[in-house]
Amino acid sequence: MKLLTATFTMFFLLLVSAVHAQKVADLYEQVKSAYQAGDHQKTVELCNRIIRQCEQSYAEPECRYTDVMKNVYLYKGFSEYRLYTENEDLELLTEAIQSLQQSYNLYGDPDVAFNFGYMKTLHAIKVQQGDQLDGLVAAWDGILGLYADNEWKLSDDLIKKLKIFVKQAVELTITPPDTAYTTGRFASFMVRLACDLAEKGNLSREDRLFFDIYRKRATEDNFNLRGNEWRARGFAAEETFKNAPDDFNYRTTRTYLELALRYAKSVERQVEILKELTKVALYMEQNSTDRQSESELLYAREKAAQAYRLLVERRPNISMELEDEIKKVYGNAIYRLVDYYFSLADSTDRLNAYYKARRVGEELLVPDRNGGWRQKFKWDGYEDLYLRLADVGYETGDAGFAVDMVDKAWKAALRANRVSQSQICSGIDPEKAANLIPFVDVYQQIARRFGLQTVLHWLRPIRTCLVTQANLSLLDNQE
Amino acid sequence: MNCETQFGRRQTKRLQPMPGDVSAMKIKVMLWVSLFVIIAAVSVGQAQVPSVESDLERLMIRYEEKVLHAYQEKQTLVHQPNSHLELAAFDSIISAYTKRVLEIYETLNRIKGFTLENYRQIASRSLILRALAYVENPQLDPEKARRACMDYRRALLLTKSSKIPIISQQLPYEVWIDNRLYTRLADLIDERDFRRVLLGCMRTTKESGKK
Numbered sequence: 001m002k003l004l005t006a007t008f009t010m011f012f013l014l015l016v017s018a019v020h021a022q023k024v025a026d027l028y029e030q031v032k033s034a035y036q037a038g039d040h041q042k043t044v045e046l047c048n049r050i051i052r053q054c055e056q057s058y059a060e061p062e063c064r065y066t067d068v069m070k071n072v073y074l075y076k077g078f079s080e081y082r083l084y085t086e087n088e089d090l091e092l093l094t095e096a097i098q099s100l101q102q103s104y105n106l107y108g109d110p111d112v113a114f115n116f117g118y119m120k121t122l123h124a125i126k127v128q129q130g131d132q133l134d135g136l137v138a139a140w141d142g143i144l145g146l147y148a149d150n151e152w153k154l155s156d157d158l159i160k161k162l163k164i165f166v167k168q169a170v171e172l173t174i175t176p177p178d179t180a181y182t183t184g185r186f187a188s189f190m191v192r193l194a195c196d197l198a199e200k201g202n203l204s205r206e207d208r209l210f211f212d213i214y215r216k217r218a219t220e221d222n223f224n225l226r227g228n229e230w231r232a233r234g235f236a237a238e239e240t241f242k243n244a245p246d247d248f249n250y251r252t253t254r255t256y257l258e259l260a261l262r263y264a265k266s267v268e269r270q271v272e273i274l275k276e277l278t279k280v281a282l283y284m285e286q287n288s289t290d291r292q293s294e295s296e297l298l299y300a301r302e303k304a305a306q307a308y309r310l311l312v313e314r315r316p317n318i319s320m321e322l323e324d325e326i327k328k329v330y331g332n333a334i335y336r337l338v339d340y341y342f343s344l345a346d347s348t349d350r351l352n353a354y355y356k357a358r359r360v361g362e363e364l365l366v367p368d369r370n371g372g373w374r375q376k377f378k379w380d381g382y383e384d385l386y387l388r389l390a391d392v393g394y395e396t397g398d399a400g401f402a403v404d405m406v407d408k409a410w411k412a413a414l415r416a417n418r419v420s421q422s423q424i425c426s427g428i429d430p431e432k433a434a435n436l437i438p439f440v441d442v443y444q445q446i447a448r449r450f451g452l453q454t455v456l457h458w459l460r461p462i463r464t465c466l467v468t469q470a471n472l473s474l475l476d477n478q479e
Numbered sequence: 480m481n482c483e484t485q486f487g488r489r490q491t492k493r494l495q496p497m498p499g500d501v502s503a504m505k506i507k508v509m510l511w512v513s514l515f516v517i518i519a520a521v522s523v524g525q526a527q528v529p530s531v532e533s534d535l536e537r538l539m540i541r542y543e544e545k546v547l548h549a550y551q552e553k554q555t556l557v558h559q560p561n562s563h564l565e566l567a568a569f570d571s572i573i574s575a576y577t578k579r580v581l582e583i584y585e586t587l588n589r590i591k592g593f594t595l596e597n598y599r600q601i602a603s604r605s606l607i608l609r610a611l612a613y614v615e616n617p618q619l620d621p622e623k624a625r626r627a628c629m630d631y632r633r634a635l636l637l638t639k640s641s642k643i644p645i646i647s648q649q650l651p652y653e654v655w656i657d658n659r660l661y662t663r664l665a666d667l668i669d670e671r672d673f674r675r676v677l678l679g680c681m682r683t684t685k686e687s688g689k690k
Contacts, residue, residue: 152534
């Protein structure tokens with residue numbers, strides 16, 4: 001009786017399983033329809049069923065057909081990738097990579113190699129493992145295969161793939177942003193290879209520009225793809241920041257430029273980035289509503305000082321324009337900080353503010369031959385710093401310093417306006433005259449305070465001439 | 480006049496071909512045309528075969544250049560710490576291009592049934608560069624050493640018939656490493672195969688041959 005029951009149960013179970021188990025061929029048809037309908041979850045489930053069924057000891061013949069099984073893994077992989085893009089679940093991405101690799105092992109389609117290479121690199125970027133380079137290698141192998149398949153001609157699709165490849169190589173190089181896991185040399189080489197290949201095709205203007213730009217980034221600064229990419233991102237962020245100078249854009253720009261500085265290989269690149277950081281901080285201080293003036297100015301001074309130090313000590317091979325710009329931002333940073341502390345004298349400890357301003361200003365001063373002080377270098381606007389320091393000398397009662405500074409300010413102003421002292425009363429440009437008046441005023445003020453009668457005697461006719469010249473233009477304008 | 484008419488009639492008669500003559504003429508024309516077509520096709524075919532070969536040869540040279548380019552680029556990393564993953568990636572790229580050089584070599588061999596010395600030299604140089612790339616790695620695993628030996632032996636075998644061994648031949652390009660110029664593969668092997676792996680693998684072959 002027992003034997004009969006057992007036999008009946010087994011027969012029943014076999015019948016049930018036979019009813020439930022569908023043929024692989026039918027399942028494969030369903031997979032195709034589900035994939036074409038965009039039902040990715042169902043595609044994955046059906047593919048898994050096929051794979052499970054094929055793993056059984058008495059597998060159906062379709063399980064041995066390469067064309068069927070490579071497609072099963074392909075549909076599964078692509079569907080898993082689609083599901084990953086919806087859920088951002090990295091396990092799905094790993095599954096997708098494995099499925100495509102299986103498909104590639106069955107049938108070496110270079111397109112599949114490119115796709116799983118792409119996914120591997122994407123995975124590496126997502127998990128912040130910038131040293132996982134095998135994705136790039138697989139994708140490049142795929143590209144070479146596709147190129148050969150296409151009779152060594154570049155199709156639009158291949159150009160698109162090359163662009164994707166380049167973007168991924170760059171992204172992988174700067175992953176993670178703060179810690180370089182690789183030297184970046186391999187990624188730079190791969191970008192150059194991709195650009196070499198792309199150049200063999202008929203590229204559109206935009207595509208040509210794309211590859212030119214990335215070739216430059218992969219080559220400049222001793223093949224410093226990482227540093228160059230941060231620099232490019234920094235400059236792009238700077239543009240955005242200038243249009244909308246808020247805290248977020250400022251932080252973003254500073255972060256990118258600081259990363260560019262960290263990874264810069266040459267002194268030339270370092271001084272350039274330091275100059276840019278100074279400019280950004282000064283712009284923030286001047287234009288933003290959420291600025292913290294003192295910290296921005298201190299930051300600007302620090303970066304500019306570093307740039308100047310490199311300029312003097314390492315003598316980088318840079319253009320005269322860049323050198324002038326570095327000097328200008330350094331001078332400006334000092335001037336603005338002096339001005340900031342000077343303006344604080346109204347609200348805080350007066351003398352301390354003046355001394356602070358003077359100490360900052362002295363950073364740019366070196367002794368001259370006449371027992372006074374001069375600025376280390378001439379920069380566009382250096383007369384204003386002398387004038388402000390003269391004010392400081394006036395307020396602190398340091399006659400020698402004040403007179404020395406104001407005299408240098410006056411001479412610098414004449415030089416900046418390209419005017420000779422002897423010319424003033426014989427007629428100069430009214431605009432220049434107007435520019436010079438504040439300098440004479442401060443000079444006279446200081447001379448009066450410290451009882452320098454002869455100086456006053458010398459300045460009086462000069463001021464009269466300047467005022468006359470400036471007023472003449474005013475009258476002309478009124479007429 | 481009559482005569483003329485007669486003549487004319489006769490002429491007309493001669494000009495009117497018999498139905499059998501028409502078919503014979505057609506056959507003749509068709510034969511000539513088909514002969515012409517066959518000759519043209521053969522000549523075009525003959526013209527295309529060298530074109531495929533020269534295309535493949537050009538590609539082979541280009542890929543050999545890429546092998547060299549990747550090999551030279553890799554040298555910048557050999558002495559850098561923590562660059563083993565990048566070195567391995569470079570090896571993969573060198574291998575990918577070498578694989579393609581060998582693939583073209585095999586195809587050329589299939590097309591002609593034999594290969595020119597030039598093709599053998601290109602394949603051989605690529606194999607030696609790949610072998611060198613394997614053995615130069617600071618961390619040499621036995622698998623890479625085995626592969627390097629295989630490549631090296633195959634390279635020497637390919638150019639066995641050369642009057643001058645491939646490694647002693649003047650290279651058709653310059654190899655610059657650490658500001659040093661190499662013009663022969665032998666110099667490169669002497670300098671870059673620090674552990675004498677390639678030398679060792681030839682010794683093993685001889686010993687195993689004796690046994």
